[in-house]
Amino acid sequence: MKQTLRPASGLRATASARPTIKDVAARCGVHPSTVSRALSPAMKHLVATEVADRIQAAANAIGYRLNMAAKGLRTGRSGLIGVLAPDIADPGFPPVLSGIADHLNAEGYATIVVDVGSKGSEQDLVDRLIARGVDGLVLATVSLRDDVVKHCLDAALPVVLVNRVDAAGQLPSAASDDAAGMRLAVEHLVALGHKRIGHVAGPQEISTGARRRAGFEASAKDAGLPARHTPVEIAETYTRAAGREAALRLLARRTRPTAIVAANDLLALGVYDALAARGLACPGDVSVVGHNDMPFVDMVSPPLTTVRIAQRDMGEAAARLLLARIAAPGASREHIVLAPELIIRGSTIAREH
Amino acid sequence: MKQTLRPASGLRATASARPTIKDVAARCGVHPSTVSRALSPAMKHLVATEVADRIQAAANAIGYRLNMAAKGLRTGRSGLIGVLAPDIADPGFPPVLSGIADHLNAEGYATIVVDVGSKGSEQDLVDRLIARGVDGLVLATVSLRDDVVKHCLDAALPVVLVNRVDAAGQLPSAASDDAAGMRLAVEHLVALGHKRIGHVAGPQEISTGARRRAGFEASAKDAGLPARHTPVEIAETYTRAAGREAALRLLARRTRPTAIVAANDLLALGVYDALAARGLACPGDVSVVGHNDMPFVDMVSPPLTTVRIAQRDMGEAAARLLLARIAAPGASREHIVLAPELIIRGSTIAREH
C-alpha cells in the first residue's frame, strides 16, 4: 500500500490506457478512417461487409469505446444537454427530469442537470454549460430573468422551457394548462356549494404563479362569484412556510373563505399548517385544493384534493421540442400545452348551506 | 497588430461561430499558446503581466469561452462525473444528489446523473459514461451486482458508493450507520414499553436492507427480547406496496407485534396501509418507526417517527472521497459513516401494560 505509487508523471504504457480507433485499426490492418466508418451507422455502407465485421469484432475484443470528446470536437456537437432546475429537491421536479432524460438518452444524449439555487449566478452557470459545449438547454428555472434568455439567444443555443413560459412567448415550451387546472379546482368547489373561495397564489414573477392566479380569477368570475368573495393572497415563494403565511392572511379577512385553492401542493400544505394554527378543521371548516399532485400528498391528513399535471409527459415533450430545435434551429416556436386532471381526495367537502 | 488580418479563410465571420483561442491570439497579435498560458491560472506566471492583462481583456471583449471538449481531449480529463441513481424520483435521493453536485461544482466538475431503472443495462450505461470520458463515478444503485463494480475496476475508473457499501468493502463509501439507526429505533420502542417488535426489512441484496435487518436483530437481542417476539418479514422492493404486504404478514402472526420498525419510510407508509386494511390504529394499536426521514413524512397521519439520516452530508462526503480517489488513484479505501438521529413524532406511543 505504501509502495512508490506515483507513476503518474508523464505517460504510462500500462494496459489501463483506453483503446482508440488506431488500436482497432492496427489490429485489423486497416486505416483508422476505415474503422471510423465501419463503426458509424451512417457511414458503414462505405466499407465492405467482411471488413466491417472484422472491425466490429476487433473493437469488441479489445473493448474499444468511442471517445465522445474527440468526436464532439470534430463534429461540433457534444451530445450533451444542459438542464437548469430551480431546485432538484422540489418533489415536483424529478418526474419532469425523468421524462426529459429518458427521451434524450434514447437519442444518445446525456443530460447535465444544474441546480440553480445552490450556487452562483444563473448567467455563469449557463456559461459553464456552454463551455462544455452543450447542444441545447432546457430551462425549468424559477425566475425567467430576461437576461438569461437573452444570453442563450445570443449564444445561438437551442433552448426550450419546461413547466414555464416566457412573457413574450419567444421560446418553445412544454407546460401544463394552468388556467384549465384552476378551472377544474374552482368548478369542483363551486359544485360542492362553496361561495367564498380564496386563492393562495404563487410568486407572480413565475409564470405558473401568474397564470394560475389569472386562471383562478377568470374561473371565479365565470362562476358568478364576486371578487370580494374570492380573495387572493400571494406567497412570495413556493414553500410551505410562505403558504402558511399567505393562508393566515386569507383567514384573517372579515369574511373567511370556506375553501382555499393553492397554487401548488407545497403551498397547500402550508394552508394546512395555517388552519391547524387557527384551530380550524380541514375539510370541516375549510376545504383545500392543491396543484401538481406531488408524491405522497395522498398520505397527508386529510388526503389532498389536487390538480394533477402531466409532469413526465411535460419533460418528454420538452425533450422532443429541443431535439427538433437542434435539428432545425429556425423551427417555429411551438408551445405544447398538457391537460391537467382533478384528483379528488379528502380535503374538499360539500358545503351544507 | 499586423497587416495580415486574414479574413477567416473559408469561414464566414458570422457572429454565431464561437470564438476560439486563435481569435483571441489574432486580436492580441500573439501566438495561441501564449493565450492558453495567460488564461490558465497554473501557467499564467509564464507570461508577462502586461500581455496577460491584454489577453484577458481581449478574451472578455469577444466573449471567449474555453472549449472543454478540446481541453479534455488534450489533457485526458473531462471534468465530468457520472452518478448512477436507482431512481431519481425516490424522494430520498435528491438531497444526496444535491450534496454531491454542489461539492463537485465548486471544484469545477459537472455531473451527469443517470437513472438506472429507466433504460438498458447498468453495464451499458456505465459504458456510455466511460465513452463520455467521465473522470469518476458515484454509484447509488440499488443492487450492487458484482459485475458492474468489476467493470468499473477493470476500466480503472475511480468509483465511490453512496448510501451503500459493497459486500467486500472494496470500494470507498459514504453511508449512514444503519445498525446505529436501528438501535435508536428499537431502544426508543423498548423505552416506551414495547416487548413485541416486528421488522419490515428491505431487500436483502441491498446493503441497507441487509444491514438494517442485522442491526434490528442485534439491538433486539441486546434489549433482551427473544427472537420469537421480534419477527422479521422481508419486502422485496423499497415500495409502499411491498411494505404493505410484508406488514400484513407480520400482523397475521399468532402474537401480533405492538410495534413495527420499517427499513425505510416508504415501507413504513406501506405499514400504515396494512394497519388501515386490518382496522388497526396507529399508534393506538401498533406503533411504527420509519427510516430516512424523507420529505413530508411529518405531514402524514400520524406524523411518522423515523430515523433521520444525513443525506446531504452523505453526498458531500462521497464527492470528497471521489475527488481524493481521482487525485490519488491508489488511495486507501475509506468508509465514511454518518451518524443517524431519531426523530420522534406521532406514530410511536407508550405501551401501557
Next chain:
DNA sequence: TCTGCATATGCAATCGATTGCAATAACAGA
C-alpha cells in the same frame, strides 16, 4: 485491350486547447 464507373480504402487536414522544447531577447557579470 481500353475506357468508364462504382466500390472500397488510404491520406491528410481538421476540430480547439495544451505543453515540451526551441528560439529570442534582455540583462548581468567579467
Next chain:
DNA sequence: TCTGTTATTGCAATCGATTGCATATGCAGA
C-alpha cells in the same frame, strides 16, 4: 565585448475521431 542566465514567446506535436478528396481495384461494356 563575450558569455551565461533568465524571462518570454513561438513552434509544432498531440489528444481521438471525422470526412473531403485521391487512389486503387474490380468489373462491365465497347
